[in-house]
Amino acid sequence: MPAASQDSFAAKKTLPVSSASGEQSYEIFSIKDVEGLENAARLPFSLKVLLENLLRTEDGANITRDHILALANWDPSAEPDTEIQFTPARVIMQDFTGVPCVVDLATMREAMADLGGDPDRINPLAPAEMVIDHSVIADVFGRADAFERNVELEYERNRERYQFLRWGQTAFDEFKVVPPGTGIVHQVNIEHLARVVMSRGGQAYPDSCVGTDSHTTMVNGIGVLGWGVGGIEAEAAMLGQPVSMLIPRVVGFKLNGQIPTGVTATDVVLTITEMLRKHGVVGKFVEFYGEGVGAVPLANRATIGNMSPEFGSTAAIFPIDDETIHYLELTGRPAEQVALVETYAKAQGLWHDPSHEPAFSEYLELDLSTVVPSIAGPKRPQDRIELSDAKSAFRKAIHDYVTLEQSAPHTALDEAVEESFPASDPVSPAATQAFADEDAAPVLVSAANGSSGRPTKPTKVNSAERGDFELDHGAVVIASITSCTNTSNPSVMLGAALLARNAVNKGLSVKPWVKTTMAPGSQVVTDYYEKAGLWPYLEKLGYHLVGYGCTTCIGNSGPLPEEISAAVNEADLTVVSVLSGNRNFEGRINPDVKMNYLASPPLVIAYALAGTMDFDFETQPLGTSEDGTEVFLKDIWPTPQEIEDTIGFAITQEMFSKDYADVFDGGERWKSLPTPTGKTFEWDADSTYVRKPPYFEGMPQEPAPVTDxxxxxxxxxxxxxxxxxxxxPAGAIKADTPAGKYLTEHGIERKDFNSYGSRRGNHEVMIRGxxxxxRLRNQLLDAITENGVQGGYTRDFTVEGGPQAFIYDASQNYQAAGxxxxxxxxxxxxxxxxxxxxxxxxxxxxxxxxxxxxxxxxxxxxxxxxxxxxxxxxxxxxxxxxxxxxxxxxxxxxxxxxxxxxxxxxxxxxxxxxxxxxxxxxxxxxxxxxxxxxxxxxxxxxxxxxxxxxxxxx
CATH class of the missing domain: 3.20.19.10 (Aconitase, domain 4)
Structure with missing residues (x-):
């Protein structure tokens, strides 16, 4: 627990909480009816959470009375200029970005022992939880054994990392690991890990978190203030240190009206993403309020919160209300915890009052009744397209990826594209900046892949498994239900399954060139699919379970079938993925796929049935039934009542209680990993994934004086x-770079280099990257090169004349010379x-x-x-x-x-x-x-x- 607050406002009080098990009292720091803090009543929900945080952690140095007053008297119209120290209640991590944090803690333990201290003192001071969800790849799909085989491959590839994390799970207090094959970090967070109100050491206070993943904001939907940070901030928070931040501007987003028939939560979130990206919310909090908030189901709130990085805000939060309480009960939280959440929120003014409008810096409003079915793409999540315009939008967008030949048109697609964009138009391949994410860096992708033009006719593919077919530009080669964004939402997940049932009953089938994958965010999805009797229909369409993890959305889509990949590359086809994720940047999803669209889970299946983006669901049938009747999307789309009825009988509290009862156990595969034991980690000198960093080498007990x-x-x-x-460092590791040379020298074959992200636990690799x-341009080189040099180069002045050298190599020479x-x-x-x-x-x-x-x-x-x-x-x-x-x-x-x-x-x-x-x-x-x-x-x-x-x- 942190040191006791100075409590200069005398805000410390006692809160009694009654539940079925009796009454319990908690120490709280009140933000209501406190002398000097009267203005706090007008604060938005999110700033009230920050105010309580400052009151509870006031130390007179880093957190002072003046900081508290600055927040309590917040001016909504002011530009942020007051820095405060926020102490999050807990830390949430995924495995890619969390490994270096655990490496550093392990190293600190050794350093503590070397200095004569007790290594057991090195433990997270705030609860820290890691969900291993970023390492599964959808290699195998469309088969009953896909899940089992993908998990086997995952363990083979990541054995060293998993052994290390398993040691950490047993060695550290307050550090828990959710093993592979369990769920996606953000879904596990809202369904199980989030407390909403914390209780530790007799204190009750708002749950808050920072996470080593940008979509940590999904927990905002449950009324928990949290966002993604880098590893250093996460480590600091684990060790009880505050995160520095400016008091932000807060955008009030008013919701009203009802979602119309045929519109999904995904359509709502794509609309909100477009609105907020246009408005400009980078660095701001977004907070939802108004009469319509109470009607937004918790799953929809989480879907909206998840997309906060896509519209650019730090957080996108919903207040606590009856819907929050209902969700906590549904997901099996203990009755005592539910009672604490409701009692505390009401006592602190954190309970949503639709008649009270807080002060906001800026205001937006959305009438949910105006939302229409939508997708987003082909390269950014904020580029929303109404579904009715999807075909025409695709035909315009394809022009950025395909250079048309002067020959006569030969397909309907050619005719349409050439009609809008004559072949004589000057067209340059769309060289586009790809993506920046927590596990990969921007790269440049030539959208036309050096193409000299489209093929003279659609490409024939002969497949032993899938039969013979033709591929053309716009073919949907990946249709994936994946990502925390939507797989946490029963309305769209059951909507997709019901659509699959209706499609099968109408005699429809997925096109043979489509890679179909189903990666739910938790095992509860599997449970309610089974109870509703819908798995057989999904599997009939090829939607077998491939894993519980971030697959397609983070680029772990796995390879396309060899014959399809070969046809795409040989003919330079511009093919498409459709996924229910949150990011679709170019180059992210699959190296063979240039255009990527975000869509709701039901629409993912619809596009798998259509097989192409060059499709109008309103006017074109998906196929014919046995009696020869044309079947349109509207004929298989489930009704809202059907979805609600299925949710009502298929989802139970017992599912959540059962699936999360042993969430940290991991089963025999996890527990049978040969794992080091003891307070300190036994570093493997031959490991190229996990190595002891040099941060504490030669460190004395007392710091040496600072020198000029x-x-x-x-x-x-x-x-x-x-x-x-x-x-x-991020992305792929090239053989001719310092990092590539290091791996080669350590006996690693090029095919096993993996990425910088997977090797974050090895500082030797990361320094070299x-x-x-x-795309880095070091202007130091301009004097010795004609047009400048891009990349990781500098001049090495330890050598006469200062010749060009790799930055890493030059730094080693400088350090050797002192x-x-x-x-x-x-x-x-x-x-x-x-x-x-x-x-x-x-x-x-x-x-x-x-x-x-x-x-x-x-x-x-x-x-x-x-x-x-x-x-x-x-x-x-x-x-x-x-x-x-x-x-x-x-x-x-x-x-x-x-x-x-x-x-x-x-x-x-x-x-x-x-x-x-x-x-x-x-x-x-x-x-x-x-x-x-x-x-x-x-x-x-x-x-x-x-x-x-x-x-x-x-």
Whole structure:
């Protein structure tokens, strides 16, 4: 538990809670009827949660009375400028991004033992839970054994990582692992892990969380404030440290009306995504309010919250109300917990009152009755298309991917496309920026794949399994029901299953070229499919269970059948995926697929039946029944009443109680993994996945005095808007890079390189990939190259003349010579997703200072957390205006003031060119809080926490 609050507002009270098991009292920090905090009543729900957080964690230094007053008296119209320290109640992780967090905790344990302390002191101080859901790939599909075979392959590929995580599960208190094959992290979170109101050590307080996945916001639908962060913030939160943030603007989104017949929750969320992306909500909270909120089912709320990263907000939250309570009861939460949630929410003013309108910074409104069936694509989730326009929109979009030949048209698709876009029009292949996600980085994809034109006729495919057929542009080759976004929502999942039943009964079948996969977010979906008797119909259409995990939506769609992949690539066909996920960026879903569309689960099956995006469901039949009658989509679409009736009898509380009773058990496959035991981890010297990082090597019990930086060289001179995706390693590992060479030297064949994401637990791989993005432009090279060089290169001034070298290789030479390094940057340095390796890699390359025009807030904080000082050029100055070209030697003085307990406002920087010419300026120190100063004095946040715990254990 954190240290006791100073409670300068005397907000501490006692809350009695009655339930079937009796009455229990909790200590709470009230945000109602507190002298000095009268204005809190007008705050939005989300800011009330933050206010309680500050009251409970007030320490007089990092969280002060002034911070509390600034939040209580929040000005909705003001631009964010007040920084606060938010202490989340718990941390949620998925396996790709969570592994480095556990690696660091394991390393801290060894360091604690080396310093003479008790390694048992290193445990998460806030509950930390990891759901292993990002490693299953839909290799096998359309078969009864698909699930079992895919899980076997998953364990084969990830054995080292899983052994390590299984050790962590047994070694750490307050750290729990949901093993593979159980469910998707965000669905498991809302169905089981989320508390809504926490109770620990006799205190009750709002549940809140940060997660190592951008779609952590799904939990917003259940009234829990949470969002995705990078690994450093997650580690800090696990170890009881606050997350730095600005008090945000809050957008009020009013819902009213009823969803019309034939419209799904997916259609609603795609409409909201389009609206909010157009409005602009990046960095803001979105909060739903109004009379219509109570009518929105919890599953729909979670679907909306899940898409928060797609419209750009930090969070997209619904308040607590009767629907929340009903959901907690349905999902098997204990009666005592349900009673605590309702009593606490009402006592604190966190219960939704539709007649009360909080103050908001901005306002939007949606009449749900105006929503129509929709899809989104072909490359962004906010690009909504009304289903009635889908065919014409596709015919326009295909022009960006296919260069038409001058020959006469030969298919209806050609005729339509050429009618709208004559072949004489100048067309360039759509070279498009792909995606940025927690497990992959932007890449460039040539949309036409170097095409010289479309084939002269549709391509014939001969398949032993699937028969003979023709493929053309627009063929739907993947139709996948996947992702936390929709598989948590019974209305669309049962809608899809009922549509499958109706289709089978009408004699319809999926086209032979479609890869059909079903990856629910939890085992409860399987249970209610079985109880409703709908699995046989799904399997008849090829929708066999392939896994419980993030498959197609994160690019784990698995390969297309060989003959289809060969036909697509040989004829350079522009084919399509349709998925029920949340992201459809180009290059993300499958390397053979250029166009990707998001759709509701029922529409995913509908497109599998149609087999092409060049299809109008209103006018074109999906097939014919046995009596020869044409069958249209409207003929098999289930009615809302049919869906509601099926939900009513097929879903029970017992399903949730049964499936989650042993959620951390994992079965024999998980428990039979040979796993190290003991308080500290037995590192395998031959492992290329999990290695002990060097953060604590030679660390003394007390921090050495902070020293000035002398004789530093520039590792990179960068421009504006350098993002964490430019800095952090991600994507595939190429053989001719430092990381590829490292793996080759360790006996790894190229086919087994895997990705940077899968090897995040090996710092040797990750250092070699830092600043190695193919689109990074290091201006230090401009002087020796004609047109500049892109990629992970720099000049190595340990060698005469400063020749071009890999950034990693140069950094090793500098460190061997005892030369510190600096980075020079422009505006908005470190913007984009919060990626821990953007800061970790920077520090491990030997960088001691980063000097820029401005920083993205989280990356600035992360640099401090890794012992790197963030500095800004004087106002109005830039590297260019100061005539810095990166060849200089830098001396930075004044940082030693930190040794006296104060943080200097500026540091003196002296940059000396090889010619002897000197440039001097005062750089602004961006160590903004007392806590950050403590981190920097200790060499980083992990070192600070380790020493703090060491003192407590002695």
């Amino acid at each position: 930086i002398a004789g530093a060289k520039v590792l990179a001179l960068l421009g504006d808007s350098v993002t964490t995706d430019h800095i952090s 830092t600043f190695a993005n193919i 030369i510190p390094l600096v980075i020079l940057g422009g505006k908005e340095y470190g913007s984009g997703s919060s990626r821990d390796w953007a800061a970790k890699g920077t520090a491990l390359l030997g960088v001691k200072a980063v000097i820029t025009e401005s920083f993205e807030r989280i990356h600035r904080s992360n640099l401090i957390g890794m012992g790197v000082v963030p500095l800004q050029f004087p106002a109005g100055e830039t590297a260019k205006s100061l005539k810095l070209d990166g060849t200089e030697t830098f001396d930075i003085s004044g940082i030693t003031e930190l040794n006296e307990g104060t943080t200097p406002r500026t540091l003196k920087v002296v940059a000396t060119k090889p010619s002897g010419e000197v440039t001097e300026f005062d750089a602004v120190v961006r160590i903004d809080t007392p806590g950050e100063a403590d981190y920097y004095r200790n060499g980083g946040i992990m070192q600070y926490v380790l020493r703090s715990l060491l003192r407590q254990s002695s």
